[in-house]
Amino acid sequence: MIEEEYIRLIFGLKLRQIRTEKNLSLFGLAKVTGLSKSYLNEIEKGKKYPKRDKILLLSEALDSTYDQMVSLKLDKNLAPIGEILQSRILKEIPLDIFGIKESNLIDIIAEAPVKVNAFISTLFEIAKHYNLTRESFFLAALRSHQEANNNYFDDIELQVEKFAKAYSLDLTKKLAVADLEEILVDEYGYTINNEELTEHEELVYLRSVFVPKSKTLLISKSADSSQRMFIYAKEIAYNFMEISDRLYTFSWIKFDSFDQVLNNFFASYFAGALLIPRKELVKELKLVFEQKTFNPKDFTTLILKFTNSPETFYQRLTNILPKDFNLRNLFFLRFNYKPERSDFQLTKELHITNLLEPHANENNEHYCRRWVSIKTLSEIPNSQESHLFDAQISSYNHTDNEYFVLSSATKDPFRNGYYRSIALGIMISTHSRSKLQFLDDVSIKRKKVGVTCETCSISDCLERVAPPKKIERKERFEKIDFVVQKLVEKYS
Template identity: 60%
Template structure:
């Protein structure tokens, strides 16, 4: 392994700062002791400069530290985790700039309290290992935080969609079709589209498309719907119109090489959703829906069907528009998947705007609450004769919480995987603001259901939907009982 100069500078700087601090020396004091300038020493400690041999000798003599120890890349135990992080280059992979953090500032924070910060870092690493957090999962979690920090609305991408539509005479008031977009890809960006090749490879049945950059060719499976085809072509237009080069070549993705690919995949997907479901048209439709005095699910169904999109694309688009246009920011988006006959459901996608509302996709060994409309719509779809989708709506009242959410859900079969079903849901906090915005939201309009997060952590009594005993709560109760008994014993001696 070739050790980068930057890594060597950072390690030397960390060691020098640690030794100086241990000897209770300020930078000014070290400057007086060595005859080196304070600013020069400061740049060394920050990893910006590496001293020449004669300067290292001066530092070694002045601090009474062996020369070999100063130049060694081996770190003391309390600095070792920092070295591992720097050498692993993870700081290069974390999108620090998205959150306004400079790498050197972060290193400086770590160096100022190495023992405490290293303990924290070690804890995070252990938690990640316990939850099998992969590099891809880490990237996706970073992206989700980025979306949530911006309320999942990006004006620059919205503007790019309108510029594209104007440039290519795409009428955003009408339904966008795959034929519209295919024409642009072929005529403007010289694409070739092949719908035969993927069908020859039986082990690629899960893939919907592959892009081959050298041939500028898009391989499409012939199993996709018109809506799926339109979304894929819209993403390809995004990559070209926005001049994105560092991109993924398959959908669904196989693996990410860098965070930039994760971010660019999101940008292209956002562009596609905004093109297929234009902002102005959707805002007007939602205003008309919210102005109604009564709830009729057919009205929402009609809005969804006015676009050439899947239910998931539509619900995802709501997470862009509701926070920005209606100031409905306390909301979440969930996608559950389920294999027919399996004992558990999997939360495969989530987004939380403003509040980190449960559930989250970290309950690998627990059973999600069966009272969730997200899970009930899946079962309704399986047991019904419906071929396309099943929908549901309820007010979810959280056990041990004052929060209540209006949750809309839709479920269907995964067209690419046998016996796999999925539901997508959007939940909005029942706040005074929401009630003012949505006229049909009145008392008793919708079924209200007391829900937990998982059966193992739920205290709801006599729940007929329970599939596991609340052993987590029982364990907590036992520990609390022991704690109280110990307190009583101590107090009796006082």
């Protein structure tokens, strides 16, 4: 069924289009039809749908036909608007989390349909050019929601504290797998199955599947203790926060709505906050940050104090640093790497407040090999260490910004033969220096970096793996433009 709201809006858009094509104002249309200007305005904004006799009156005044007026078919100038409205994309994204009312968007569309149409058409073209999917659109919307809230959600933090109190969990101590499994089984009626997933070769990359009808949680034998803890904590989150519209696999393989994407994030946030409690983490971070010299072992020891998963720890830092240390100019990156392919894929990113480098590269360019996250990822396949940690101060060659960047590389816990690195970058400023006392330590490695080889102007880079073709093209055009200007001056 086509929603009444959609029918009203399409009729309003068509009425406005036909009226403007006839060079007729709302006042003029009101005068020739005898209908009030305010009533016609509400029709054009999709708030009211006229009865049959009114439609006949309008079609006669506009030299149109009744069938043309009521048809839901839009001409090419308005077709993209109809496409986005009919796709239900506005319904799928809970606009209220961004402080937006759907009616406001409808008003904007109704007010300037041609301009909005041009904008929507441009977005569609960009989406096609970069092969963007509904999935990537929803994930981008989620990132925007995280960034808008500095990736800190106090209501979920409070839910974790409430849960811990209700189940007598001491968050000053590291939780055990048995603690969470007991709650799932005894309190929420779960059955844990550790055998089934192993029987299916197609599910080798999944760590868990939840079957809601029987409350059976299938967990892979290859899931390590940190993964199992995280899975249990997410399942507890779904139950304790009474979330029913959810994903059933870890890692996720598909979703049906933006709500599922958002709820998956909320459950993951809950899990991270439960496994790495805020108060304990803040206390430990202050001790590390107050040191005048930088010691990498302080960070690796700190990670292990809370979890065996560097990714979970770094993710938690993106919640805590903006809230408790007012360090908001952050970026979080996750890279995947398979040595045989020799390419580095940015598979997850988050940027708090500022538009920080780097962002996911859609042009198949080569990420800068001077990044500490690429360095650790390059070295981990040949390392005897299961967790390779490093840090450096990176200054981008095209800006005045500097970042203190932490990076951890490990085997990819989900795919054999793959590796991943996590990076957390903190912009260096007067404020961050006051919080991180060790930033002036001269022993910290410093590197001048680019974004991609193709866009980098560092001429003596030994790590370069591709020519700076975009820089060369720009310089070539600048030289051509200079000669053209001279010729113009000569013959003017």
